[in-house]
Structure formats: structure tokens, C-alpha cells
Amino acid sequence: MAQVSLNNVRKVYPNGFEAVKPASFRIEDGEFVVLVGPSGCGKSTMLRMIAGLEDISDGALTIGDRVVNDVDPADRDIAMVFQNYALYPHMTVAKNIGYGLKNRKIPAADIAAKVQEAATMLNLTDYLDRKPSQLSGGQRQRVAMGRAIVRDPSLFLFDEPLSNLDAKLRNQMRIEIKALQRRLGVTSVYVTHDQVEAMTMADRIIVMNAGRIEQIGTPAEVYHSPASTFVASFMGAPPMNLLTGRAEAGRVRVGNVMLHQHHEDRDLTVGIRPEDIIPDSHGHLEVEVTLIEELGAHRLLHGQMQGHPLTIHVGKDHPVETGHIRAAIKPNAVSLFDPASGVRL
Amino acid sequence: MSVSKRFRWSAVLDHSILIIGSLIMILPVVMLLQMASTTDIHTMKNGPGLIFGDQLPVNFEKAMFKADGFTGANTGVRMLYNSMILGFGFAIGKIVIGMMAAYAIVYFRLRFATLAFWVIFTTLLLPLEVRILPSYEIVQRLGMLNTYQGLIIPLIASATATFFFRQFFRSIPEELVEAARIDGAGPIKFFVDILVPLSRTMIAAMFIIMFVYGWNQYLWPTMITTEEGMFTLVRGIKQITQTLEGTNLPEYGRSNLLAIIAILPPVLIVIFFQSWFVKGLTESDK
Ligand SMILES: Nc1ncnc2c1ncn2[C@@H]1O[C@H](COP(=O)(O)OP(=O)(O)O)[C@@H](O)[C@H]1O
Ligand SMILES: [Mg+2]
Numbered sequence: 001m002a003q004v005s006l007n008n009v010r011k012v013y014p015n016g017f018e019a020v021k022p023a024s025f026r027i028e029d030g031e032f033v034v035l036v037g038p039s040g041c042g043k044s045t046m047l048r049m050i051a052g053l054e055d056i057s058d059g060a061l062t063i064g065d066r067v068v069n070d071v072d073p074a075d076r077d078i079a080m081v082f083q084n085y086a087l088y089p090h091m092t093v094a095k096n097i098g099y100g101l102k103n104r105k106i107p108a109a110d111i112a113a114k115v116q117e118a119a120t121m122l123n124l125t126d127y128l129d130r131k132p133s134q135l136s137g138g139q140r141q142r143v144a145m146g147r148a149i150v151r152d153p154s155l156f157l158f159d160e161p162l163s164n165l166d167a168k169l170r171n172q173m174r175i176e177i178k179a180l181q182r183r184l185g186v187t188s189v190y191v192t193h194d195q196v197e198a199m200t201m202a203d204r205i206i207v208m209n210a211g212r213i214e215q216i217g218t219p220a221e222v223y224h225s226p227a228s229t230f231v232a233s234f235m236g237a238p239p240m241n242l243l244t245g246r247a248e249a250g251r252v253r254v255g256n257v258m259l260h261q262h263h264e265d266r267d268l269t270v271g272i273r274p275e276d277i278i279p280d281s282h283g284h285l286e287v288e289v290t291l292i293e294e295l296g297a298h299r300l301l302h303g304q305m306q307g308h309p310l311t312i313h314v315g316k317d318h319p320v321e322t323g324h325i326r327a328a329i330k331p332n333a334v335s336l337f338d339p340a341s342g343v344r345l
Numbered sequence: 346m347s348v349s350k351r352f353r354w355s356a357v358l359d360h361s362i363l364i365i366g367s368l369i370m371i372l373p374v375v376m377l378l379q380m381a382s383t384t385d386i387h388t389m390k391n392g393p394g395l396i397f398g399d400q401l402p403v404n405f406e407k408a409m410f411k412a413d414g415f416t417g418a419n420t421g422v423r424m425l426y427n428s429m430i431l432g433f434g435f436a437i438g439k440i441v442i443g444m445m446a447a448y449a450i451v452y453f454r455l456r457f458a459t460l461a462f463w464v465i466f467t468t469l470l471l472p473l474e475v476r477i478l479p480s481y482e483i484v485q486r487l488g489m490l491n492t493y494q495g496l497i498i499p500l501i502a503s504a505t506a507t508f509f510f511r512q513f514f515r516s517i518p519e520e521l522v523e524a525a526r527i528d529g530a531g532p533i534k535f536f537v538d539i540l541v542p543l544s545r546t547m548i549a550a551m552f553i554i555m556f557v558y559g560w561n562q563y564l565w566p567t568m569i570t571t572e573e574g575m576f577t578l579v580r581g582i583k584q585i586t587q588t589l590e591g592t593n594l595p596e597y598g599r600s601n602l603l604a605i606i607a608i609l610p611p612v613l614i615v616i617f618f619q620s621w622f623v624k625g626l627t628e629s630d631k
Contacts, residue, residue: 053523074529086520090542099538100528147528 002064002077002154002187003029004050009059011045019045021211022059027189027204032181035191036198037208038234043191044159046208050189051157052076063155074103079148080157083164085140087132087147093119094128097146111150118146121180138169145180156181156188162197174201195235199223207231224273226335229342232271238300241277243308244339245270252336255306257285260334268345269337274300275313276333283328287312292320301325374608381602388597404598408606411599413585418574421603424581427493428560431577432610434497435559436552443506443551444544448536450507451514452522462511469504473565481568491572500565506551513547514540549618557611578607 004027011020019042027033035043048054050061052073060067068076079100087096097118098111106114119125122142132140141161148156161177162170178201181188192198198205199219207214207222207230215227226232232240245254247262254270262268277285287310289303299320301312312327336345376393383398409421446465450458473480480499489495517540525535541548566580576584585600 048523051523051527053526073523073527078527080524080527082520082524084518084520086518086524088521088524088539090539090545099525099530103529103534147524 003027003062004155004187004189005062006050007060007062009046009049009061010057011042011049011054012057019211020049023213024059025206025213025216027187030185030187032178032188032190032201032203033206034198034202034204035189035206035208036195036234037193037214039193041208042211043193043208047080047157047159047189047191050155051078051080053080076155077153078155078157079151079153080159081141081144081148081161083160085132085144085164087140087143089132092129092131093124093135093143093146096132096143097150100147100151114150115146118149121149122146137165138173141165141173145177149180149184154187156186156190158188158190160192161190162192163194170197177201195237199235205235207234209234225344226271227344229269229271229337232335232337236273238274238311238313240271240273240335241308241310242337243270243272243305243310244268252334254308257306259329260336262336262345267339269339269342271335271337272329272333273313274311276330277310277312277327278330279312279314279318279325280328281326283326285327285329287325287327289322289325292322294320374605377601377605380597381605383598385594385597389594400598401602404602407596407599408602412573416573418572419576419581419584421578421581421606423574424576424578424603425606427575428578428607429610430493431496431562431566432556432560434493435500435562436555438497438501439503439506439555439559440548440551442501443503444510444541444548446507447510447514448540450511452532452535462507465502465504465507467504468502473500477564477568484569489569491570491575495569496566496575496577497559500559500562503555506555509547509551510544513544517543546621549621553615553618556614560607560611578603582607 005025007024008022009020009024010018010022012018023046035046037043045054049056050063052068052071056069061069063076063078088099091099094112094115098115101111101114102108115128116125119128122145124139124142124146127135127139127143132143135143141164144161158177162173165173174197177190190197190201199222202219204216205219205222206216207227209230215222215231217225217227222231222235226235226240229242232242243254245252245259245268246266247253247268248265250261250263251258252260252262252268252270259270259272285305287301287303287305289301289312291302293300293302296316298316299314299318301314301318303310303312303322337343338345379395379397380388380393381404382401383396384400387398409425412418412420412423449455450462455461484490484495484499487495489498521539522535525539530538561579562577563579563583566575566577567583570576570580582600582603585596585603
């Protein structure tokens with residue numbers, strides 16, 4: 001088991017592109033941290049630096065109590081699961097799982113025992129003699145997990161391990177991975193571009209954008225108190241409503257609707273989660289609903305308020321009617337951002 | 346009449362072309378067989394024909410065990426053995442060297458890897474025939490005339506094999522390399538445990554091409570081997586047809602049978618590796 005800490009870790013690719021801007025954070029022992037962000041924001045680069053597959057341009061990376069900047073991947077006591085599984089196509093499942101142990105010169109009998117144990121944990125015992133090409137996507141992903149588990153590492157690294165699976169299997173594997181990590185208690189860093197995965201799996205989320213860390217926090221913190229408009233719109237589906245407003249004489253207004261209080265006179269971006277707006281015939285928001293999305297368990301109303309697009313999350317009993325409605329905002333549900341920098345105020 | 350059974354002139358044409366083509370391919374082999382089955386006198390008088398004789402065993406005996414010249418070393422068996430060494434040495438050598446060169450170029454951060462690759466590639470423009478004099482001189486100075494090393498080594502570097510293995514290695518996903526690194530496989534382990542088994546089908550394909558190429562070498566063995574014990578089949582057959590002089594009867598039966606024997610190993614190699622090919626293509630995926 002191990003903590004991981006990054007101290008101003010930075011990555012500049014040989015072509016001069018700064019894929020990761022100086023980043024500092026600390027991952028506690030046994031913690032499950034999810035790195036999330038849009039494609040190309042540098043998540044994989046960050047993970048690969050931790051794995052040792054990519055050189056660290058600047059800064060210090062510590063795993064356990066060792067600075068490992070110059071340590072080989074094989075000696076970092078880590079295991080990694082890749083998006084496309086990266087199984088050795090010519091080896092059986094058992095050989096795939098045991099290959100790392102074999103390279104560590106562990107006796108064959110011990111390898112067999114450990115492979116058996118991992119296979120049992122992952123429901124793979126019937127497939128040990130198959131080649132990866134004879135397995136389904138989910139089974140392949142389990143083999144990749146098995147390869148990680150048998151090494152008994154102090155750190156698991158996952159790079160979008162579920163992206164190649166269909167939605168149903170993805171949900172199931174998500175739970176399995178999370179349960180497995182809980183059971184083994186191994187510190188884990190999990191990269192994904194899927195905010196649902198991030199929210200459901202993480203102890204803490206690190207949101208990245210264009211090589212920069214936007215926010216580090218628990219899923220609830222990230223969701224309810226986004227540190228920037230980027231986080232506000234990236235996390236959550238549908239995303240947070242972002243409206244242009246202005247604070248004057250202590251009141252924040254969007255158009256002529258008063259939404260909140262703020263002491264300083266200035267322009268603002270006002271963020272409200274769709275589920276924090278409730279239809280209410282006495283509410284002071286007037287919304288023109290133009291489209292309704294039926295999602296079974298609930299509905300989404302898309303419309304306009306004071307010329308701003310607005311999405312409202314309502315229960316399944318809300319009438320399926322477009323047109324004029326009134327709504328209110330739940331208390332303490334408004335986030336305020338600086339319109340220029342996008343930073344939370 | 347159903348559509349599928351309709352008579353189509355285009356099908357007739359297609360098949361005619363195929364049949365004529367295969368006849369053209371097979372006819373020389375039939376001629377060889379025919380001449381190998383009759384006496385030399387018969388062939389001398391009548392030329393190749395359609396009548397097969399009963400001389401096959403006699404001619405086979407001569408082809409395999411009769412030797413010409415002074416030393417008596419160039420029997421068919423000996424030449425077959427030499428050709429085998431050349432074919433296998435050539436193919437295995439080219440594959441080993443080509444794979445290792447491609448491995449270095451693709452997987453290691455060499456300073457001038459791309460340049461090196463293109464230099465190797467341009468040697469395609471310099472086949473043996475172009476550089477035969479300097480090559481000969483080098484082999485001669487190294488004292489490798491009339492040796493297997495002299496036959497094989499100067500031809501062993503292969504731009505073709507290097508090129509194909511390079512293309513193949515580049516198609517192997519990066520993650521596989523990285524997974525292996527994390528699994529603690531060093532450069533040699535990765536090569537032996539992962540790259541070589543993954544390259545099976547490529548190796549088989551290269552083996553076919555290179556074996557046949559080596560087996561069919563004529564010019565180089567002719568220059569390098571002067572001792573009869575070192576003759577290869579392809580060179581030796583020429584020698585036999587050349588020893589016809591004066592009133593001697595040309596040994597049609599013997600030389601034609603040797604020619605058939607010379608065709609067989611490449612055919613067998615192709616057949617053997619073809620089944621491997623199909624297996625490799627259907628069973629494994631990258
Ligand atoms: N080897 C490389 N050389 C130069 N730029 C790279 C290299 N690898 C990735 N990048 C760039 O770095 C950025 C981050 O890449 P990556 O970490 O793979 O993003 P993510 O995993 O978040 O999608 C991308 O813009 C990508 O184009
Ligand atoms: Mg990525």
C-alpha cells in the first residue's frame with residue numbers, strides 16, 4: 001500500500017507541447033482517485049508519468065516513501081490496466097496473468113497458485129486455457145485486471161479501462177472494479193473521460209482541463225461546488241445551467257430576476273444545477289419550456305429564461321407540456337463565477 | 346431455368362484462361378518427367394514426347410549417386426545437401442538478421458534510426474549482380490571460397506525482410522510494449538517472449554520467400570564454389586548438361602530427374618508453411 005504524491009510534476013513532449021502543466025497533489029493510502037477531463041486534456045500523460053511509461057519533465061513523483069522519477073515501470077510496484085486490454089494475444093489467460101510473476105523469477109508453483117486465486121476472484125477459472133481472442137470484451141478486461149491483481153502492487157493505474165465495453169457491461173464492470181478495489185484496499189488512480197464513472201467510483205476526483213488541474217475534491221464537492229465554469233459544465237448530465245448576470249446593491253440579477261446575494265457590484269456567471277430548480281406556481285422564475293426530454297424515471301425541461309437557455313430536472317409526474325411555467329430555486333443552490341476567468345467566487 | 350444455373354460465356358472464358366494457364370505451367374514438369382523416364386538414346390532420337398518409359402529407377406540411381414569429375418564428390422545427394430544448407434541458412438539467416446534490425450529500428454530510440462532504415466532500404470537497388478566483383482573479392486580475401494559461410498553470409502543482409510518486419514512491428518499496439526515493460530520484460534525478453542511468437546505468420550511468409558530465393562541462387566554459388574563437393578543442385582545440373590562433349594551421349598534422364606528433385610523442396614516448403622499461414626491467420630489476432 002502506498003501514498004502517491006506529485007510535486008509540481010510537469011510534462012513537455014519532445015515537440016515542445018506542454019501536455020501537463022505543473023501539478024501537485026497527494027493520494028492517500030487506499031484511496032480511489034479518478035482523473036477526469038475531456039479527451040486530450042492530459043489525463044493519460046499524467047497517469048503514464050506515474051506509471052513510468054513517460055519521462056517526467058519537471059517536478060518530483062513519490063510513491064510510498066521513494067522518489068521514483070528515475071525508477072523503471074517494473075520496479076515501481078505498480079500495475080496498470082489499459083483501455084484496449086493489451087493482453088498478449090499468443091498467450092493463454094493463465095500465461096497472461098502470470099507473465100509478470102514469471103519475469104520476477106517466482107517459482108512456477110507459486111505462480112499457478114496466485115493465478116488460480118486471481119482467476120477465482122474474477123470468475124475466470126473456466127477460461128484459464130483460452131487465448132484472449134476467444135474471450136468477450138468483459139472477460140478480456142477481467143484478465144487485464146487479473147494481471148494487475150496477481151502482482152500484488154501498491155498502486156493500481158487504470159487508463160479508461162471500460163471505454164471499449166458496451167453500456168450495460170460498463171455499469172457492471174464499474175461496480176466490480178470498485179468492489180475489488182475496496183476489498184484489496186490498493187491505492188488506485190483511474191483515468192476516464194466519463195463523468196458518471198468519475199462520480200460513482202471516486203473517493204476523490206481530479207478534474208483536468210487543457211493540461212491543468214481545475215479542481216480536486218470529493219464527488220459531492222466537485223458536483224455541488226464546482227471550482228470553475230469548466231467543472232460546472234463538465235460534471236453532471238445535463239450540465240449546470242450557466243447564466244450571465246450582474247450583482248448590484250447586494251443582489252444578483254439575471255435579466256430582471258433576482259436570484260441571489262452578492263456584496264460586490266460586478267458582472268457574474270450564475271450557475272444552477274437543473275435539479276435545483278423546481279416548478280412552483282408561486283416561484284419567481286418565468287420559464288418558457290420549448291422541449292421535453294423523457295428519461296423514464298424523470299424528465300428534462302429545456303427552455304428559456306430571460307433569454308438564457310435553461311434546463312430543469314423534474315419528476316416523472318410533471319406534465320408533458322411545453323409552454324410557460326413558473327419555478328423556484330432551492331436555497332443555497334446557486335454558484336457564482338467570475339465571467340472572465342470562469343473561477344468560482 | 347434458375348438464374349444460378351444459367352450458362353455464362355464469361356465463366357467459360359475464365360475457366361479456359363485458367364486451364365490454359367495451368368497447362369502451360371504443368372507441361373514443362375510433365376516433359377521433365379517423361380524424359381526422366383526414358384533412356385537417353387530414346388530422348389536423343391525422338392526428343393520430348395508423350396510416351397513414358399520404364400527408366401525412372403535407373404535414372405534416379407544415376408541422379409542421386411553418380412558423380413562426375415575428378416573427386417567424385419558431386420553426387421546428387423551431396424548437391425541436395427548443399428542446396429538445403431544454402432536454402433535454410435539463407436532463409437533463417439535473413440529472418441534472424443531482418444528481425445533484429447527491424448527490432449532495433451522500431452523499438453529503440455536510436456539517433457539515426459530513420460536514416461539507417463532508408464540506407465538499408467536503398468540496398469534493394471544494389472542486388473548481388475551489381476556488386477558481385479567486390480563481394481567476390483571480400484569473400485576470397487577472407488578465405489571463404491568453397492565454404493558454406495562464403496555461400497551464405499554475403500547474401501544474408503536483407504532489406505526486404507527488414508522492411509516487412511519493420512512494417513509488422515509498427516502495427517503492434519504500443520500498449521502491448523508498455524504492458525510488457527510493466528510486467529518486467531526487458532528488451533531481450535520482450536523480443537523472445539512476445540515479438541517472435543506474434544510474428545509467426547510473418548516469419549512463415551518470409552521463410553517461404555527467402556528459402557526459394559536462396560535455393561534458386563545460381564550466379565553466386567557458381568562464383569564461390571569451384572570444388573565439386575560444394576556444388577548446389579541448381580549449379581550442378583548445369584554442370585551435368587555441360588559435360589556433353591565429343592561422342593558422349595547427353596545424360597537427359599539424369600539431369601531431368603535432378604531438375605525434378607530440385608523443384609520438390611521449395612514446393613514442399615510452400616505447402617508446409619501454407620497450412621501454418623492459414624492457421625496463423627485464423628487463430629490469432631493482434
Ligand atoms: N508523444 C506525444 N507527443 C506530443 N504530444 C502528445 C504526445 N502524446 C500526447 N500528446 C498530446 O498531449 C495531449 C494530452 O494527451 P493525453 O494525455 O493522451 O490526453 P487524454 O488521455 O486526456 O485524452 C494531447 O493534446 C495530445 O495530442
Ligand atoms: Mg487518454
